[in-house]
Amino acid sequence: MEDQTKNTQTLLKFTYGLVPVVAGADKFTNLLTDWSHYLNPTIKAMLPFGEHAFMMIVGIIEIVAGILVLFNPQKGAYLVSAWLVLIALSLLASGNYLDVAVRDIVMAIGAFTLARLSTIVKN
Numbered sequence: 001m002e003d004q005t006k007n008t009q010t011l012l013k014f015t016y017g018l019v020p021v022v023a024g025a026d027k028f029t030n031l032l033t034d035w036s037h038y039l040n041p042t043i044k045a046m047l048p049f050g051e052h053a054f055m056m057i058v059g060i061i062e063i064v065a066g067i068l069v070l071f072n073p074q075k076g077a078y079l080v081s082a083w084l085v086l087i088a089l090s091l092l093a094s095g096n097y098l099d100v101a102v103r104d105i106v107m108a109i110g111a112f113t114l115a116r117l118s119t120i121v122k123n
Contacts, residue, residue, distance in 0.1 A: 005117070009118060012077075012111075016069045016073075016111045016114055020065050021067065027055045027059025066080070069111075078112070088100075
């Protein structure tokens with residue numbers, strides 16, 4: 001049972017570590033998608049700079065969060081979980097991309113699960 005728990009924690013650690021790094025890096029290239037489409041129009045209107053600059057800042061935060069998950073899964077996963085909830089709330093408030101908001105909430109629950117699991121599984 002201990003090996004299965006450790007293997008599950010490792011799988012989640014790499015998932016929630018690498019996916020934010022890849023998504024964060026893509027904020028600079030937009031190869032996967034044009035991330036600015038997901039930006040809440042209210043937030044966009046309040047920005048003192050362009051949306052691409054904002055998305056690059058978001059990308060840096062996501063890369064740092066993903067790296068933190070890889071080195072400290074418990075703390076990093078709580079950060080990723082909170083970040084995903086904030087993204088989902090922003091999407092819900094905008095009324096756009098509701099499917100993505102639901103997906104992000106599910107991913108936040110998975111990241112939260114990793115954080116909790118990491119309290120009993122030490123690397």
